[in-house]
Amino acid sequence: MQRLIRAGLMFGNLFHVASPALVERYNRALKHLTGQTTKLTDFYVDISGYSPEVGEELGDDAYLNHAGVNRQFILLSVEQRTAPLLNTKFSTSKGILQRFIAENEAALFALTAKDAVAGELVNSVYDVSTPARLFDIRTVRVEADTTGGTVRDAERLGEMVSRFRDTPEGWYDDVLIAEMIELAGKTGDVVRNPVRLKQMSFEQRNFWTAHFGGLYVFQDVEHPAVIAPGGAPDGLPVDYAFDATQPNQIAHFLRLNGLVETIVEARGINSAAILRQRMDFILIDAVADEGVDLGGLTRADLRRLARRHADKLPPEFHSLGQLVNWAENGGRFPRIDSDDPVYFYTLRAADTPDAELVNMLLAELAPKDIRQLYICHKDLFYRTYARWPDAKKGYVVDFLTREYQVDKAGVRDALFGHEASMAPPAPPPLPKTGLPRQKKKPPPVPDRIADVGPWGAVRRR
Structure with a gap:
């Protein structure tokens, strides 16, 4: 594998965690999520914050993905969005993380300037001990906050500000004002610079999973099926x-x-x-x-x-x-x-x-x-x-x-890639009193394909 690594074909484009500040933030997030820390001072992470070097040090390649479900993640920079996802268990995970970073880029840029953002791709399944459990996964929800709870505190401060404004006695509530001042010292001015992450969830109906030898699950199609190239498991x-x-x-x-x-x-x-x-x-x-x-x-x-x-x-x-x-x-x-x-x-x-x-x-x-x-x-x-x-x-x-x-x-x-269709746009609907519209003729098919069909009939066994 060294040849692949040297050519940039394996572990390429990972995010480099090299500065003491980034390592310290990573350790805070790692401790928050797993109760562990790393002694390394220089390592690389993928889009989810997983590091092969940290995995080797801890003796656990799944330290952010226990049981292969509900993957946890650590974001130190929005630059991680261009990194690959290693040890993939579900084909949808990388796309979800990329969407989450893109949709929250400004907020994440501000949050990661001072702290790491730790989170989880949450679904209703906590283990996939049986193949049937895969079909209980309907949606994946993204939950994230800084290790210091900045987003949570900002939401709480926003509620306090609303109560202060809407309640006539707000000016006389010394306890409320003191709590607002204390939280504002952590979060900054949430009125002028709101700090919030979008609540995002994604459907997971058609996907590949590494579990059970590799399964392609197609549920959201007209004729559902599972393709298991290595052999379909029971159940x-x-x-x-x-x-x-x-x-x-x-x-x-x-x-x-x-x-x-x-x-x-x-x-x-x-x-x-x-x-x-x-x-x-x-x-x-x-x-x-x-x-x-x-x-x-x-x-x-x-x-x-x-x-x-x-x-x-x-x-x-x-x-x-x-x-x-x-x-x-x-x-x-x-x-x-x-x-x-x-x-x-x-x-x-x-x-x-x-x-x-x-x-x-x-x-x-x-x-x-x-x-x-x-x-x-x-x-x-x-x-x-x-x-x-x-x-x-x-x-x-x-x-x-x-x-x-x-x-x-x-x-x-x-x-x-798929080239845009060359067909002209559909004409506007005819008035009810007009002549009935003629059916559009299908585009001509090359003679050789028309003679034999693209591949002939697909035979059933």
């Missing part, structure tokens, strides 16, 4: 649960709910280039154990590797090659259905609110695409990376450093 309170041995059912579920589209159908992307790159990844995976030097490979080098090791190439390589030939040269359209091992390599998430979750699932179903695996499912990428031959590790680190790190936003947009 799931749903009618349908599919694992990696049931690609037909998974494909049918994704299509039925409109969650995916084929790469060749997607607008605004270079589908042939994406598919050809995936061919390269499959080729590298096939020859990594053959003692081949994988450093600095050109397109000509990759072609020579494919010819020299043709007997090692899996069916996925040849199926993608036929699809690229169709896209670039107008060759015969290959029939690829969900029984084909390359099927999930030809998909990406459709433009839905759950696109990020769906791309995460597709990365697990098509794990040889190392770029998508790294971008969409880092936890799985790191576990898989540890098992690769050294030659493949070197190739992957070099590729990601060269092709992804230099323009992360551009790569993500090229792979997963």
Whole structure:
């Protein structure tokens, strides 16, 4: 893993806690949340305030996330919002923290100037000892305050100020005035500079969890199901649960709910280039154990590797090659259905609110695409990376450093972005006395797709 760390591909972009003041604030918050402190004077934290170094010192990597639910967090600066979330247990946690910081940026900037903000992502579940408990999680609420209770005291002072103003006897209430003066010494002028954090809650209906081997829970779709690539545990309170041995059912579920589209159908992307790159990844995976030097490979080098090791190439390589030939040269359209091992390599998430979750699932179903695996499912990428031959590790680190790190936003947009529809805006409604409006004709479909359908029928087992 040292190679990943040196390249900034692991533990990258963490927030550096280096000054004595920040360390002291962190320890106050850590003591407040867990009853523990760190003796370290220099360490790095993620968006939630979790530090791998502190976890190693305490002998507890879950010191801010006991039982894997109700994750606690420590904010020392709003700059933490750009840091990754380590040891993720729920796919929604990072997005919730980012939203919370963005919505409260001004207040957090003021609060963290003097103290740390400690909080928790609260739901109604305190343990997930059984799979059914996951379905009791409906919403996640964010609770936060400084270790000194500044937000709580500011709310209390605000109530006192209102009582002082609204009560005729307020000017004669010496006790109330004394308490207001004392609290104002802690909070400042809450009338001119209110100190409050927005009460925020988030629905958690569709999500991934690391519990029970990794589950993708889809509740808020027309046809709910759980996708458990490693095998579905007993006791799931749903009618349908599919694992990696049931690609037909998974494909049918994704299509039925409109969650995916084929790469060749997607607008605004270079589908042939994406598919050809995936061919390269499959080729590298096939020859990594053959003692081949994988450093600095050109397109000509990759072609020579494919010819020299043709007997090692899996069916996925040849199926993608036929699809690229169709896209670039107008060759015969290959029939690829969900029984084909390359099927999930030809998909990406459709433009839905759950696109990020769906791309995460597709990365697990098509794990040889190392770029998508790294971008969409880092936890799985790191576990898989540890098992690769050294030659493949070197190739992957070099590729990601060269092709992804230099323009992360551009790569993500090229792979997963959705171009705005080119359809004209809908005409205004006709008056009731007008002629009936004719149905809009669907856009034309390319002949080759119209002849065979994008992939043919999705067969059921």
